[in-house]
Amino acid sequence: MRVECPTNVKIVEVPCTGRVDILHILKALEKGADGVCVIGCLEGECHFLEGNLRARKRVGYVKDILKSLGIEEERVDMYNLSAAMGQRFAEIMAEATEKVKKLGPSPVRRADERFSNSD
Amino acid sequence: MIVAEQKPIEEIREMIAGCKKVMVAGCNTCVAICFAGGEKEAQILASVLTIAAKKAGENQEIIDQTVQRQCEWEFLDQFKENIADCDAVISLACGIGIQGLAERYPNKKVLPGVNTTFLGFPVEAGVWAERCAACGECILGITAGICPIARCAKSLLNGPCGGSQGGRCEISADTPCAWQLIYDRLKEQGMLEVMERINTPKLWSKSSGPRKIERDDLKAVTSEEKSPESKDKG
Numbered sequence: 001m002r003v004e005c006p007t008n009v010k011i012v013e014v015p016c017t018g019r020v021d022i023l024h025i026l027k028a029l030e031k032g033a034d035g036v037c038v039i040g041c042l043e044g045e046c047h048f049l050e051g052n053l054r055a056r057k058r059v060g061y062v063k064d065i066l067k068s069l070g071i072e073e074e075r076v077d078m079y080n081l082s083a084a085m086g087q088r089f090a091e092i093m094a095e096a097t098e099k100v101k102k103l104g105p106s107p108v109r110r111a112d113e114r115f116s117n118s119d
Numbered sequence: 120m121i122v123a124e125q126k127p128i129e130e131i132r133e134m135i136a137g138c139k140k141v142m143v144a145g146c147n148t149c150v151a152i153c154f155a156g157g158e159k160e161a162q163i164l165a166s167v168l169t170i171a172a173k174k175a176g177e178n179q180e181i182i183d184q185t186v187q188r189q190c191e192w193e194f195l196d197q198f199k200e201n202i203a204d205c206d207a208v209i210s211l212a213c214g215i216g217i218q219g220l221a222e223r224y225p226n227k228k229v230l231p232g233v234n235t236t237f238l239g240f241p242v243e244a245g246v247w248a249e250r251c252a253a254c255g256e257c258i259l260g261i262t263a264g265i266c267p268i269a270r271c272a273k274s275l276l277n278g279p280c281g282g283s284q285g286g287r288c289e290i291s292a293d294t295p296c297a298w299q300l301i302y303d304r305l306k307e308q309g310m311l312e313v314m315e316r317i318n319t320p321k322l323w324s325k326s327s328g329p330r331k332i333e334r335d336d337l338k339a340v341t342s343e344e345k346s347p348e349s350k351d352k353g
Binding site for chain 1: 128
């Protein structure tokens with residue numbers, strides 16, 4: 001499609017967002033990811049019927065955890081689009097990157113850098 | 120099953136403040152079924168605590184290990200290696216398991232990661248409701264299989280009370296009246312005459328602790344029992 005896309009996004013493919021677990025999102029944040037996007041099919045069009053709806057609930061749960069930790073819940077978000085929407089995918093990547101950039105680096109990454117600097 | 124609920128993160132963080140290495144100990148039986156303390160929940164809690172510690176600039180290592188049950192010595196033994204250099208252990212088992220862990224490792228700071236709430240049934244996905252009060256004197260045979268001790272707010276033996284309106288308990292519109300449920304089921308079974316019986320007071324001393332059951336037929340064979348000759352010598 002030759003659409004421009006930010007290069008700072010690590011894409012992890014899953015057969016359905018229903019496969020994404022709370023632990024996956026948390027581990028990404030624990031290892032220093034500044035933000036996590038869960039991108040699933042349009043609601044009502046999940047090939048596996050409810051996978052994307054379950055993913056939304058799990059993303060909501062992670063947002064609650066982040067709130068209780070005093071970390072911006074906007075770092076993690078769920079987006080819905082069809083696999084055919086290449087342009088929209090690039091838009092989402094740009095949107096999410098901008099949003100997370102405004103929030104600054106993840107507090108976990110800052111801490112890791114502090115520890116490695118003090119070594 | 121025993122139903123428990125994980126404690127809030129802030130409460131858990133406060134308990135482990137100042138600890139350098141903490142283990143999150145999961146249990147894969149009851150607390151796994153109510154998604155409070157199984158292997159997945161232990162891993163999630165370990166990750167959350169790690170994120171929180173890093174954010175606070177604390178040097179705190181969190182590890183996790185889950186065993187099948189924390190209410191059996193053989194399973195509790197499996198923690199031995201990993202628990203050795205931990206300053207504290209957050210157990211996600213029910214109160215029984217937490218105490219088992221504390222008794223097996225008396226020199227370790229064992230902390231409760233969950234609040235053990237009640238004995239209940241998973242009525243639907245994500246919903247657990249209290250069913251048994253462990254009163255020690257089961258009368259389910261005369262209440263159509265519905266427990267009035269656990270499910271009636273007043274634990275009435277001869278309900279319903281005047282607060283039963285439209286099949287609901289006066290404490291909340293979400294709570295069905297247990298005696299209404301009992302009546303309905305007895306009617307379905309054509310056994311309404313059971314409702315006319317006056318149920319006499321229970322032996323409530325059986326429902327409070329500390330309770331204990333001993334079965335001599337199941338106890339370990341003693342050395343005296345093994346060698347009858349030693350009995351004669353003694």
